[in-house]
Amino acid sequence: MEDAKIVQLYFDRNEAALKETQTKYGKYLLKIANNILYNNEDSEECVNDTYLSAWNAMPPHKPDVLSLFLGKLTRGHAIDVYRKNHAGKRIPSEYTTSIDELEECIPGGSDVEANLEAKRLGEVISAFLREQDDEARNLFVGRYFYADSLKEVASYYGMTDTKAKMILFRTRQRLKEYLETEGFTV
């Protein structure tokens, strides 16, 4: 079913919306959650929470891109569960690994934290990504937003894992320099 029709079902308060969403996007959302949680049961719960959130949000919200809207909801729920279940513990998910990689080039220190809200940092990273070529940008988002494995992001462009790793490394280095030129000490 087309996205517009699924969204209309939500607006009609028709519960078929949930079934159609599950049919079309269930596996996609489960993959996003599982990249973060590395646990099928928790991931399935997150996906169910996503359906509930979508039901509550639409209407009035009318997403331009349904998959993106649902994906962001799932990612948010999964990160919440991750923090709740694994406070202080390190679990071997792609999310853990990817955030570890990124931590090296993101500014630290209490001053920065005070001045730089997450939203502002997201905007700065977006601006940085717009200056990158397609490969670098998509590998970055795939690895650090979707928490896809190195092998998976490499497959976006049919390249080797080693090449993807190198591109990601150089992108992180450039991000570090970019943040410094923006006045942030990394």
Added chain:
Amino acid sequence: MDKEKISDALSYLDDDIIEETEKLRQRSAKSRSSKLAEFTRRPWFKTALAAAAVIVILIGGGAVAGNMHLKKKERSADINMIQKSALMKDMESRANEETDSTGFSDSLDPQESKYLDQSATSYPATVSDNSGISKGGFGGSNSLGDYDLSYISTTCVVSRNDESVSGSYSIDLSEKADYYLETGEAWSLEILKDDSWEYISPKSEQTWNQAVYGIGKFAGTGHLERTFNLNAYGTLKKGKYRIAKNIYVFKTVDGKENVYNDTVYCEFELND
């Protein structure tokens, strides 16, 4: 900055940036699953699997026919056969499932999936020979099952002036058609690299919609024609390109019963 802030910051990435990657993930997933399906559908693959099964059966049979000293080998062969059988089922299942670890599925609607394995049918194409363009035309891949593709004809004409690449495509339904077509807004530009089509991302959603446009719906005998202009991409490099455009087939004019979605491609090559 702690890790929570980092992941929170990533949640605020601009939507169009995330969407671009999401589309790429989807394409990548589909490409991987179709390659797997294609691989397992090749005659030599099936022959090899069948040969492997025969060998296992022969080994097993030999063991059964042998003396008691071969009992251990017999058991081993039986286990092998079970494992091979499971492997074959797994491979067939993976080939049919058309889904990979990324979670995207080629068959978004169960109603569509039954048509996926049917033989390919090509759309008629019209070729233009403008300066710098070696060929242009539409091509399609999937069968529409019970719905005869000969009722649909598509034409694509591409031209090039200085740095501008533009053209038009049209889709026609013959008067014999008893179903309805609609074209959505979705389209994409792809370039051929290393024998595979690579998605070219737009600079922004706005230019995406402006660069190629066209949406329409018609039923029975009909002709839909739309133009496109690729100036939004700046100078396109030498190479083979294609524009992918979705068409939707409905059984009722109000579009309530969607029979199939398909993609038609307008291919062209820039020689210099």
